[in-house]
Amino acid sequence: MTLTATATAYRLHDVTRTYRQRERTVQALAGIDLEIDAGDFVTIQGPTGGGKSTLLQMLGALDRPSGGSVMLGEVDIAQASNAELSRLRAAEIGFVFQGFNLIPTLTAAENVDMGLEPLGLDRPERQRRIADALARVGLSDRHDHRPGELSGGQQQRVAIARAIAKQPRVLLADEPTGNLDESMRDEILDVLETLNGEGLTLVVVTHDSAVARRARRRLRLAGGRITDITRD
Amino acid sequence: MYGTYLRRELAGRKKQTVIVAVGLAIAIALVIIVNALSAGVRDAQSQALSSVYGVGTDLTVTGAQTEPGQGGGTRFDFGANDGATQDGTTSLSQSRLMTDMRRGTLDASTVSTVTGLDGVAAATGALSLTNTTFSGQVPDRSAQAPADGATGTRPEGERGGDGGSAFGVDSFTVLGVDPAASVGPLSSVTVSEGRPLTSADAGADVAVVDATYAASAALTVGGTVDVGGTAMQIVGIVASTSSDADTAANVYLPLDVAQTLAGVGDVVSTVYVQADSADAIGSVQSEITAALPDATVSSQSELASTVSGSLSSASTLISNLGTWLSLVVLLVALSLAVLFTISGVARRTREFGTLKAIGWSNGRIVRQVAGESLTQGLIGGVAGLALGLGGILLINVISPTISVGSQASGRGQGGPGGGGSGMGGPGGFGQAAAQATDIVLHAPVTPVIIVAAVGIAVLGGVLAGAFGGWRAARLSPAAALRSVA
Numbered sequence: 001m002t003l004t005a006t007a008t009a010y011r012l013h014d015v016t017r018t019y020r021q022r023e024r025t026v027q028a029l030a031g032i033d034l035e036i037d038a039g040d041f042v043t044i045q046g047p048t049g050g051g052k053s054t055l056l057q058m059l060g061a062l063d064r065p066s067g068g069s070v071m072l073g074e075v076d077i078a079q080a081s082n083a084e085l086s087r088l089r090a091a092e093i094g095f096v097f098q099g100f101n102l103i104p105t106l107t108a109a110e111n112v113d114m115g116l117e118p119l120g121l122d123r124p125e126r127q128r129r130i131a132d133a134l135a136r137v138g139l140s141d142r143h144d145h146r147p148g149e150l151s152g153g154q155q156q157r158v159a160i161a162r163a164i165a166k167q168p169r170v171l172l173a174d175e176p177t178g179n180l181d182e183s184m185r186d187e188i189l190d191v192l193e194t195l196n197g198e199g200l201t202l203v204v205v206t207h208d209s210a211v212a213r214r215a216r217r218r219l220r221l222a223g224g225r226i227t228d229i230t231r232d
Numbered sequence: 233m234y235g236t237y238l239r240r241e242l243a244g245r246k247k248q249t250v251i252v253a254v255g256l257a258i259a260i261a262l263v264i265i266v267n268a269l270s271a272g273v274r275d276a277q278s279q280a281l282s283s284v285y286g287v288g289t290d291l292t293v294t295g296a297q298t299e300p301g302q303g304g305g306t307r308f309d310f311g312a313n314d315g316a317t318q319d320g321t322t323s324l325s326q327s328r329l330m331t332d333m334r335r336g337t338l339d340a341s342t343v344s345t346v347t348g349l350d351g352v353a354a355a356t357g358a359l360s361l362t363n364t365t366f367s368g369q370v371p372d373r374s375a376q377a378p379a380d381g382a383t384g385t386r387p388e389g390e391r392g393g394d395g396g397s398a399f400g401v402d403s404f405t406v407l408g409v410d411p412a413a414s415v416g417p418l419s420s421v422t423v424s425e426g427r428p429l430t431s432a433d434a435g436a437d438v439a440v441v442d443a444t445y446a447a448s449a450a451l452t453v454g455g456t457v458d459v460g461g462t463a464m465q466i467v468g469i470v471a472s473t474s475s476d477a478d479t480a481a482n483v484y485l486p487l488d489v490a491q492t493l494a495g496v497g498d499v500v501s502t503v504y505v506q507a508d509s510a511d512a513i514g515s516v517q518s519e520i521t522a523a524l525p526d527a528t529v530s531s532q533s534e535l536a537s538t539v540s541g542s543l544s545s546a547s548t549l550i551s552n553l554g555t556w557l558s559l560v561v562l563l564v565a566l567s568l569a570v571l572f573t574i575s576g577v578a579r580r581t582r583e584f585g586t587l588k589a590i591g592w593s594n595g596r597i598v599r600q601v602a603g604e605s606l607t608q609g610l611i612g613g614v615a616g617l618a619l620g621l622g623g624i625l626l627i628n629v630i631s632p633t634i635s636v637g638s639q640a641s642g643r644g645q646g647g648p649g650g651g652g653s654g655m656g657g658p659g660g661f662g663q664a665a666a667q668a669t670d671i672v673l674h675a676p677v678t679p680v681i682i683v684a685a686v687g688i689a690v691l692g693g694v695l696a697g698a699f700g701g702w703r704a705a706r707l708s709p710a711a712a713l714r715s716v717a
Binding site: 060103115 | 243582586590591592
């Protein structure tokens with residue numbers, strides 16, 4: 001796998017995000033300053049409504065900040081066009097969700113292929129990347145199984161394979177172990193640690209302290225502000 | 233991947249796919265069947281008209297309609313010594329050949345007048361007649377009262393008259409035609425036995441007979457038929473080119489013979505006109521109207537409106553109920569397709585949010601939704617086409633018959649004429665009877681129907697896809713993921 005590594009993966013400066021909800025203005029992020037190094041493993045913890053998911057959406061180019069800048073490499077997500085954001089999500093960012101978000105009618109290999117679709121690769125290259133990604137999450141023998149035929153842990157591994165097949169700069173995960181039991185959680189954490197060990201930048205939102213303990217940096221977010229940064 | 237995803241999605245929600253496809257299929261089948269039936273009714277109308285007016289007739293010219301009572305009725309006069317008397321009963325029989333008393337005739341020179349007009353390709357005249365035969369028996373009155381010359385017979389049932397009398401009236405239609413003409417009623421007939429009338433038959437007592445009438449009256453080639461008291465030799469039997477309709481008249485005679493027998497002089501009752509081209513019909517009609525202000529000039533479309541009977545009812549039913557029904561079902565089916573697609577997009581919010589999160593563009597997602605809708609529509613289209621063609625096949629197998637009565641040129645059922653003493657005239661009923669026929673309704677399949685079915689299916693798919701795609705494109709990926717978090 002070839003990763004495009006720079007010294008800093010993300011650089012956030014005075015990031016704010018407000019939105020209207022039932023006639024009220026909600027401040028989801030209130031001036032975030034943060035740098036995430038390439039190859040780092042960062043977890044974000046905090047109470048519900050503290051801004052974790054909003055921050056992750058900024059990092060994932062799914063949303064734009066109301067103020068400040070979110071630099072992914074040399075691109076400012078706050079200023080980028082919709083097409084540029086799509087391109088970033090397609091090529092630079094891998095996403096893993098708590099509910100796996102696999103398409104139930106497609107097989108594991110086809111679900112992984114969905115992540116490669118926007119890249120416009122030729123068929124042999126896609127097949128090679130699909131096989132490689134499934135092998136790295138230990139699911140080569142389940143490539144033709146549909147999500148309903150896989151355990152929760154296996155489904156999350158398929159989701160990770162879908163995210164890494166595109167060879168992204170960063171992998172963002174929103175409660176990736178939230179729907180899994182303990183053994184499956186460890187299984188997924190092992191996979192993520194391995195990927196991070198290979199140089200992939202990981203940002204994981206979690207409530208689970210066991211997940212946070214595996215990270216090199218642990219951020220705590222409350223009231224839209226970073227209140228604590230812990231480094232190993 | 234596009235095809236795989238599309239196929240799996242449609243297969244994964246069979247119920248919705250089936251409902252939309254079935255809705256579209258029913259709508260498309262209805263459109264196909266109504267369309268085919270309309271074409272069938274149009275064919276039947278043109279069949280009915282061509283059997284009366286012949287192939288290629290664009291316009292007809294007829295005499296002005298007469299005022300009620302002006303025409304006079306058929307009058308049968310018997311002298312005291314008429315008939316054969318045997319055992320105290322006198323047998324009487326008399327034939328009369330008459331023009332339609334409800335409509336005036338045209339001078340034969342009208343044909344050359346019309347032929348000389350610009351835009352007229354051909355014209356021919358025909359004399360429409362009714363042969364009425366009165367026959368019956370009356371008691372021998374010479375033994376009861378002194379003969380007083382011509383005495384009109386009393387109608388059957390009249391009290392105080394000739395008790396024990398029995399009369400019958402038989403009639404058939406006769407058309408005097410120009411055998412050399414390329415247009416007119418004989419242009420739409422085929423000779424099933426014997427030979428057609430030819431130019432050499434002018435002045436000869438020969439006739440050709442409609443096949444249906446020949447069968448009912450037991451007439452054969454080589455035999456004779458009594459027309460206006462003259463025995464005409466039957467030289468041919470003719471049938472309509474359409475197997476489902478009769479020809480315009482029961483008996484055809486050379487025009488000059490018909491004129492002489494009817495004693496009407498050099499006149500015709502109808503001039504059949506063929507225009508140079510379809511575009512010229514309007515101007516030719518105007519020219520004829522200007523040249524012959526007293527005549528009635530009718531175009532094919534005006535003639536079509538005179539086709540009556542259950543064909544007319546079928547036409548009305550199809551054009552009203554059928555069209556509206558198919559429109560309503562079509563609207564419901566299209567709405568169903570759109571609503572299901574929109575609700576499908578709403579249900580798949582997380583799926584589309586995920587796809588956007590992993591880099592799918594709005595355009596790619598819209599293409600996916602539109603492709604699914606279009607495929608769904610095409611499935612409905614194919615099913616509808618099969619259903620519609622099956623329906624048409626069923627109609628053609630059942631072959632419903634439709635009665636057609638043409639009252640063209642005002643030649644309808646005539647009332648009793650203003651007869652003199654004795655028997656009132658039969659009016660024009662004989663002609664109307666000849667034009668009443670049963671036509672088998674066929675529902676033809678045309679390429680237009682196939683194209684319409686595919687068009688509706690594509691339209692349904694595109695409409696549903698456009699709405700669904702628009703909804704999917706409007707989804708913000710963050711909101712889509714948040715809504716199911």
